[in-house]
Amino acid sequence: MLRKSHTEKGKLVKRNLFIPVLAVLLAGVFPGCSKSPVGKEMKIGLITPLSGDVKTFGESVKNAFEIAIEEANAKGGVAGMKIATFIVDDRNDPTEASNAANLLINQHGVKAIVGSVTSKATIPVSDLAQSSRIPTITGTATNPKVTVADGKRKDFMFRACYTDSFQGTVMAKFSRDELKAATAAILYDVSNDYSKGIAEVFRDSFARMGGEVVAYESYGKDDVDFSALLTKVKAAKADVLFLPDYYNKVGLIAKQAKEKELKAKLVGPDGWDSPELVKVAGDAIEGGYFSNHYSPEDTRPEVVNWVKKYREKFGQTPDALGTLVYDATNMLLEAIQEAGSDDPVKIRDALASLKGFEGVTGKFTMDENGDPIKSAVIIQIRDGKQKFLQVVNP
Amino acid sequence: MDYFVQQVINGLQLGFVYALIALGYTMVYGIVRLINFAHGDVFMIGAFIGLYTIERFQWPLAAVFVSAVVGCTVLAVLIEQLAYRPLRHAPKIASLITAIGVSLFLEYFTSLRQVFGPHYYSFPRPFPVVSWHWYGILVTNIQAVIFLVTILCLLLLQFIVFRTKMGRAMRAVSFDYVTAGLMGVNVNMVISFTFGLGAALAGVGGVLYGIAYPQVNTFMGFMPGLKAFTAAVLGGIGNIPGAVLGALIMGQSETMVSAYLSSTYRDGIAFVILILVLLWKPTGIFGTSRTEKV
Numbered sequence: 223m224l225r226k227s228h229t230e231k232g233k234l235v236k237r238n239l240f241i242p243v244l245a246v247l248l249a250g251v252f253p254g255c256s257k258s259p260v261g262k263e264m265k266i267g268l269i270t271p272l273s274g275d276v277k278t279f280g281e282s283v284k285n286a287f288e289i290a291i292e293e294a295n296a297k298g299g300v301a302g303m304k305i306a307t308f309i310v311d312d313r314n315d316p317t318e319a320s321n322a323a324n325l326l327i328n329q330h331g332v333k334a335i336v337g338s339v340t341s342k343a344t345i346p347v348s349d350l351a352q353s354s355r356i357p358t359i360t361g362t363a364t365n366p367k368v369t370v371a372d373g374k375r376k377d378f379m380f381r382a383c384y385t386d387s388f389q390g391t392v393m394a395k396f397s398r399d400e401l402k403a404a405t406a407a408i409l410y411d412v413s414n415d416y417s418k419g420i421a422e423v424f425r426d427s428f429a430r431m432g433g434e435v436v437a438y439e440s441y442g443k444d445d446v447d448f449s450a451l452l453t454k455v456k457a458a459k460a461d462v463l464f465l466p467d468y469y470n471k472v473g474l475i476a477k478q479a480k481e482k483e484l485k486a487k488l489v490g491p492d493g494w495d496s497p498e499l500v501k502v503a504g505d506a507i508e509g510g511y512f513s514n515h516y517s518p519e520d521t522r523p524e525v526v527n528w529v530k531k532y533r534e535k536f537g538q539t540p541d542a543l544g545t546l547v548y549d550a551t552n553m554l555l556e557a558i559q560e561a562g563s564d565d566p567v568k569i570r571d572a573l574a575s576l577k578g579f580e581g582v583t584g585k586f587t588m589d590e591n592g593d594p595i596k597s598a599v600i601i602q603i604r605d606g607k608q609k610f611l612q613v614v615n616p
Numbered sequence: 617m618d619y620f621v622q623q624v625i626n627g628l629q630l631g632f633v634y635a636l637i638a639l640g641y642t643m644v645y646g647i648v649r650l651i652n653f654a655h656g657d658v659f660m661i662g663a664f665i666g667l668y669t670i671e672r673f674q675w676p677l678a679a680v681f682v683s684a685v686v687g688c689t690v691l692a693v694l695i696e697q698l699a700y701r702p703l704r705h706a707p708k709i710a711s712l713i714t715a716i717g718v719s720l721f722l723e724y725f726t727s728l729r730q731v732f733g734p735h736y737y738s739f740p741r742p743f744p745v746v747s748w749h750w751y752g753i754l755v756t757n758i759q760a761v762i763f764l765v766t767i768l769c770l771l772l773l774q775f776i777v778f779r780t781k782m783g784r785a786m787r788a789v790s791f792d793y794v795t796a797g798l799m800g801v802n803v804n805m806v807i808s809f810t811f812g813l814g815a816a817l818a819g820v821g822g823v824l825y826g827i828a829y830p831q832v833n834t835f836m837g838f839m840p841g842l843k844a845f846t847a848a849v850l851g852g853i854g855n856i857p858g859a860v861l862g863a864l865i866m867g868q869s870e871t872m873v874s875a876y877l878s879s880t881y882r883d884g885i886a887f888v889i890l891i892l893v894l895l896w897k898p899t900g901i902f903g904t905s906r907t908e909k910v
Contacts, residue, residue, distance in 0.1 A: 273729075273733075273734035273735060274734055274735070274736075275735075275736050275833070277734075277735055313734065412880060439874070439878065439879045439880075440878075440879055440880050441879055442883065444835075444836075444838070444839045445839075446825075446829035446831060446836075447626075447629075447630050447828075447829055447870075449626035449629065449630075449871070450623060450626050450627070450870070450871040450872075450874035450875050450879070451874055451879055453619070453622050453623055453626055453875065454874065454875055457619050470736045470831065473738065473831075474829065474830065474831050477830060478829075481745055481747065481756050481758070482754065483747065483754060498738075501738060502738040502830075502831065
């Protein structure tokens with residue numbers, strides 16, 4: 223014990239010396255580098271899952287990111303700088319995501335990062351970004367721990383989406399008020415921060431609104447057999463089955479639920495938003511409801527323009543995740559413009575003070591935690607297609 | 617009551633699939649004293665062969681099973697000849713590490729984009745799902761297919777091991793391979809055959825798994841492989857009925873823990889059972905202790 227505290231103290235002293243020394247050195251090596259950005263290039267990294275269990279998310283995110291950067295470069299760059307990009311695959315794996323962030327920051331020397339996509343991959347990225355002081359914005363990671371850990375704000379982290387607590391509450395309220403559900407069952411992935419976070423919020427809000435949670439069960443990342451859990455849910459006579467997970471797992475569960483002849487209505491969060499969901503689940507997911515960030519059926523000019531632009535380039539309708547990353551990238555670019563340089567601290571300050579930014583997914587104002595205040599939409603799957611149902615304001 | 621019976625059926629479905637994989641572990645161990653960690657990945661290849669033959673070629677179910685069996689058998693015999701045979705007389709730890717290497721190779725090689733790719737694929741159902749109600753109990757034709765195919769495989773295996781010349785040779789090699797060799801048994805052939813037979817069962821298991829839990833990826837063999845290995849140890853590794861019993865116990869305990877306790881404890885309790893059985897009987901339920909040969 224005594225020995226341990228000694229080494230800790232030693233480390234502390236070392237670190238205290240290290241940062242000022244580094245700062246002095248850096249100041250000496252790059253005098254006035256950020257003052258004359260004209261003709262310069264700024265490097266921005268994107269971390270996104272291009273393979274693995276959520277690859278459709280990663281692909282649309284990459285497409286959206288590229289559109290935003292191309293537009294900025296076509297206009298002559300941002301704050302006089304051309305934007306160069308580095309895109310890294312994290313396979314939706316926390317370790318890979320951490321490696322990716324390391325690669326971007328220490329090898330490629332990026333000055334800002336967009337990413338990652340899922341919460342479990344973004345949390346390790348956020349820690350690295352914070353300790354390396356690189357302003358980072360995720361379009362899509364909804365878990366509260368992305369921007370705040372143990373009550374402490376990671377002030378270089380931002381996001382362009384609402385958080386799980388909002389999403390879980392919205393779906394609990396929808397289940398109670400619109401679906402008139404008295405009982406709910408929840409199945410969640412215990413190894414996934416996103417899934418666990420929403421499950422907890424849904425459970426608490428559903429109970430607070432007078433409903434009864436009759437089953438609250440978890441499974442592991444690699445589980446594929448849900449027959450025991452679904453038989454349990456069926457016996458508990460749940461009106462709704464809440465599935466806070468990504469489309470692949472949800473599809474698998476939905477399919478088995480149908481075989482077990484479950485009567486419960488299926489309800490979920492934004493992780494359902496993929497054309498793959500219907501492919502995996504078939505008609506088992508028919509009639510399911512989920513919360514999302516925008517609907518391509520919306521008639522606001524920003525949405526119409528964006529959907530047109532994306533369709534022309536990639537031949538398909540953009541999903542919410544890609545759309546959020548388009549907004550996130552544009553917010554970052556606007557912050558760089560405002561900062562007038564690639565100085566990380568200035569970019570951070572510009573992002574933190576962002577107000578009334580008009581994005582495709584709505585109007586953004588950052589709160590003190592770097593989380594935007596904005597509305598959600600609820601979508602139903604009908605005839606294998608996503609149908610816009612209603613908008614829910616915070 | 618019907619809730620209990622329903623859960624027993626769920627457990628049987630899982631247990632039968634584990635049994636098909638566990639048999640491969642136990643037979644190979646019975647003969648060469650090697651824990652073939654690549655076995656779970658052979659099972660994965662079986663599932664992928666099922667995926668391609670159903671989705672791309674739309675073959676009938678029987679042809680799907682046959683191609684998975686043939687594919688897995690060829691692969692396992694190749695693995696045995698290339699990776700394990702050169703190490704037959706090396707220390708056991710060398711073969712064990714090679715087995716882990718083969719396992720990782722199969723997982724990561726097949727996840728290359730040029731091979732199967734690093735994605736999750738949904739496994740098509742080769743037949744429409746039909747369910748029967750029977751005193752409040754629900755049975756689907758998927759479960760019926762799993763039960764029938766598994767029992768058929770077990771009977772066939774029993775026949776091969778106890779009623780054929782090759783089976784007798786397998787038992788002889790398992791008992792004492794040096795003496796068996798002196799008696800004119802072609803030991804290398806028997807070992808290759810055993811690997812092939814185990815892999816054939818894993819191939820069937822892979823297709824059944826894909827049908828029951830319709831999603832495949834190149835890392836899908838790891839967890840079922842681990843569970844089936846546990847089942848084989850639980851039943852007494854090297855013992856064929858023991859592997860089946862162990863697999864059924866694993867399937868039931870996982871299901872019952874989810875049904876009556878919490879699913880969070882599921883894997884934990886399955887492994888606690890393993891530890892308890894091994895404390896009480898270190899060779900497993902049906903295992904016989906074997907004195908080290910000089």
